[in-house]
Amino acid sequence: MIEKISSTQNAKVKKWQHLTTKKGHQKYHQYLVEGWHIVGDAITAGQPIVQIAATPAQLAQHQAQLPANVEVFEINDDIAKKLSDTVTPQGIFAVVEILAQQHVNATEATGGWLLLDRIQDPGNIGTMVRTADAAGFTGVVFGQGTSSRYTPKVIRAMQGSQFHIQLTEGDLSEWVTDLKQRGIAVYGSALDEHAQDYSAVEPTADLGLIMGNEGQGMSAELMAATTQNLYIPIKGNAESLNVAVAAGVLMFQLNANLR
Amino acid sequence: MIEKISSTQNAKVKKWQHLTTKKGHQKYHQYLVEGWHIVGDAITAGQPIVQIAATPAQLAQHQAQLPANVEVFEINDDIAKKLSDTVTPQGIFAVVEILAQQHVNATEATGGWLLLDRIQDPGNIGTMVRTADAAGFTGVVFGQGTSSRYTPKVIRAMQGSQFHIQLTEGDLSEWVTDLKQRGIAVYGSALDEHAQDYSAVEPTADLGLIMGNEGQGMSAELMAATTQNLYIPIKGNAESLNVAVAAGVLMFQLNANLR
Numbered sequence: 001m002i003e004k005i006s007s008t009q010n011a012k013v014k015k016w017q018h019l020t021t022k023k024g025h026q027k028y029h030q031y032l033v034e035g036w037h038i039v040g041d042a043i044t045a046g047q048p049i050v051q052i053a054a055t056p057a058q059l060a061q062h063q064a065q066l067p068a069n070v071e072v073f074e075i076n077d078d079i080a081k082k083l084s085d086t087v088t089p090q091g092i093f094a095v096v097e098i099l100a101q102q103h104v105n106a107t108e109a110t111g112g113w114l115l116l117d118r119i120q121d122p123g124n125i126g127t128m129v130r131t132a133d134a135a136g137f138t139g140v141v142f143g144q145g146t147s148s149r150y151t152p153k154v155i156r157a158m159q160g161s162q163f164h165i166q167l168t169e170g171d172l173s174e175w176v177t178d179l180k181q182r183g184i185a186v187y188g189s190a191l192d193e194h195a196q197d198y199s200a201v202e203p204t205a206d207l208g209l210i211m212g213n214e215g216q217g218m219s220a221e222l223m224a225a226t227t228q229n230l231y232i233p234i235k236g237n238a239e240s241l242n243v244a245v246a247a248g249v250l251m252f253q254l255n256a257n258l259r
Numbered sequence: 260m261i262e263k264i265s266s267t268q269n270a271k272v273k274k275w276q277h278l279t280t281k282k283g284h285q286k287y288h289q290y291l292v293e294g295w296h297i298v299g300d301a302i303t304a305g306q307p308i309v310q311i312a313a314t315p316a317q318l319a320q321h322q323a324q325l326p327a328n329v330e331v332f333e334i335n336d337d338i339a340k341k342l343s344d345t346v347t348p349q350g351i352f353a354v355v356e357i358l359a360q361q362h363v364n365a366t367e368a369t370g371g372w373l374l375l376d377r378i379q380d381p382g383n384i385g386t387m388v389r390t391a392d393a394a395g396f397t398g399v400v401f402g403q404g405t406s407s408r409y410t411p412k413v414i415r416a417m418q419g420s421q422f423h424i425q426l427t428e429g430d431l432s433e434w435v436t437d438l439k440q441r442g443i444a445v446y447g448s449a450l451d452e453h454a455q456d457y458s459a460v461e462p463t464a465d466l467g468l469i470m471g472n473e474g475q476g477m478s479a480e481l482m483a484a485t486t487q488n489l490y491i492p493i494k495g496n497a498e499s500l501n502v503a504v505a506a507g508v509l510m511f512q513l514n515a516n517l518r
Contacts, residue, residue: 123382127501136494157501164496235395235516237423242386242416245507248500252508257494 002059004074008082012073016053016083019095022148029098031150034084036062038160039094043067045163048097055080055091062092085152098150104139104168106178110206111138112255113179115172115186117222118145118213119243125149126157127244128211132165135251139166141175145213172210176225179208186210188218188229189250191240198230198249203256211247261318263333267341271332275312275342278354281407288357290409293343295321297419298353302326304422307356314339314350321351344411357409363398363427365437369465370397371514372438374431374445376481377404377472378502384408385416386503387470391424394510398425400434404472431469435484438467445469447477447488448509450499457489457508462515470506 005012018024019032030050033039036058042049043065052066053073066072075083080091114132119125125147132140142149149158149167176186186208187201210226212218223229232241232249241249264271277283278291289309292298295317301308302324311325312332325331334342339350373391378384384406391399401408408417408426435445445467446460469485471477482488491500491508500508 127504130497131500131504133495134491134493134497134500159497159499161495161497232393232511234393235514236392236420238389238393238418238420240418241390241393241507242503244501245386245390245504248504249507249511252491255494 002072002074005053005079006076008078010079013075013079013082016093016095020083020085020152022151025098025148025150030095031098031155032083032152033094033096033155034086034092034152035090036092038155039092040065041160041163042094042096045160047163048099049094050097051095053079053083053093058090058092085156104141104166104170106170106175107182109138109179112136112206112251112257113138113175113208114140114247114251115143115175115208115210116140116146117143117172117210117218118216119211120147120214122147122151122153123157124214124242124244126154126159128247129158129165129167130161131244131248131251133161135248135255136257137165137251137255139168141168141170141172143170143172172222173225175208176210176222180227184208185227186225187250187254188223188226189246190223190229190231191217192229192231193233195229195231198232198253201228201230201254203254205256207254209247209250209254211243214243261331261333264312264338265335267337269338272334272338272341275352275354279342279344279411281410284357284407284409289354290357290414291342292353292355292414293345293351293411294349295351297414298351299324300419300422301353301355304419306422307358308353309356310354312338312342312352317349317351344415363400363425363429365429365434366441368397368438371395371465371510371516372397372434372467373399373506373510374402374434374467374469375399375405376402376431376469376477377475378470379406379473381406381410381412382416383473383501383503385413385418387506388417388424388426389420390503390507390510392420394507394514395516396424396510396514398427400427400429400431402429402431431481432484434467435469435481439486443467444486445484446509446513447482447485448505449482449488449490450476451488451490452492454488454490457491457512460487460489460513462513464515466513468506468509468513470502473502
């Protein structure tokens with residue numbers, strides 16, 4: 001039996017809407033994803049989906065593919081519009097559990113790790129998670145002051161990569177210390193020409209890479225703690241690269257598994 | 260004498276607002292830029308600025324730096340809000356001439372050229388222009404079906420790079436033919452593993468690089484016309500890279516001037 005919801009004032013609708021905000025994520029440890037592309041991805045990846053809400057058209061198309069143990073709700077276009085972050089919503093949504101803190105221990109982490117130091121823009125965050133996935137990194141650590149990883153804009157830019165690699169929150173200073181203690185190089189990213197040219201660095205299988213705030217760059221404290229700080233030589237008159245582009249150039253250069 | 264404008268209904272204000280749209284750009288061959296960072300950049304770069312509009316606070320700060328031959332208007336916060344693309348406008352705007360078609364001849368172009376085939380997202384377009392500048396490319400060619408290069412979101416993402424490198428519109432098929440005829444390699448970007456791994460390509464000083472539509476990639480016609488199509492090996496489960504990140508990885512690899 002599929003429960004039908006027809007009012008945008010319904011309590012479930014209000015809760016789902018709340019699950020697109022950082023406050024909602026903290027309160028319920030759940031978040032909302034939108035569109036079949038990502039809902040289907042979450043199902044394929046065996047993510048802990050608890051509820052699915054869809055318009056009749058979307059149900060007709062996808063009902064057979066929905067997992068058996070998930071509550072399904074039929075919604076109308078008004079509700080879809082209310083829940084959606086887009087102008088023309090597809091009309092299918094899933095509530096996904098945020099896995100119990102997914103705590104990764106820096107004293108055991110291997111492979112490539114991207115460490116985000118106070119990154120602000122949701123599009124940049126999501127794009128970096130997607131790029132880390134494509135570059136074969138193991139995971140991404142969200143340092144203090146980095147925006148939520150479950151808001152609609154971040155989710156859209158991640159393109160499902162949150163289901164493929166590990167996302168965790170952590171103290172970046174501790175991560176740097178723990179990785180270095182185990183002989184794993186941690187690279188900072190600098191705009192400073194006195195830093196090391198990134199293209200001269202030998203790729204490795206295990207590494208940490210820190211990307212810093214869009215305006216201010218990495219914190220001085222982290223800068224001083226890294227194994228080495230790298231810069232990308234800028235040729236033209238541009239003052240800097242977009243942080244997600246810079247992260248892409250660095251990750252594809254540094255990960256030995258790609259070579 | 261600085262003319263004071265106090266009504267948001269003023270004809271100049273309406274025209275300036277129109278200069279944030281593609282229609283306005285086509286009608287007046289001018290566009291509006293916002294914020295001192297970019298207005299100052301335009302002045303430094305000797306761009307053809309025709310008018311500047313600023314709040315009293317911004318005028319007090321920057322009036323001495325404004326060029327002598329430019330009409331200056333004092334506006335209030337309401338007008339600034341109306342003209343602005345941001346939530347908290349800085350309060351300074353400039354009307355810049357779109358240089359008479361800036362037609363670049365593909366039969367004479369040298370250096371690196373980024374060719375955009377039906378790219379849709381303004382943020383991606385602007386970021387690619389910024390990255391092309393940073394990677395030492397000579398210019399960017401906007402193929403048919405690529406969004407306007409003077410809308411507020413594109414301008415914000417370009418971060419002033421439109422003043423540093425050449426931007427032009429053009430027929431991409433003609434560009435490919437003309438460059439190849441002069442022995443200059445034109446690379447396409449593919450998701451196809453049968454294409455050439457980009458990291459095996461020898462960097463060159465003169466080259467063309469085509470990036471395709473976010474959803475569909477490059478057109479089949481262009482794909483068939485290139486010297487070689489390249490792919491970036493994807494390691495994880497990500498299906499693809501963001502187009503601006505991919506463009507960054509490719510441009511920094513392929514431009515011999517960076518080596």
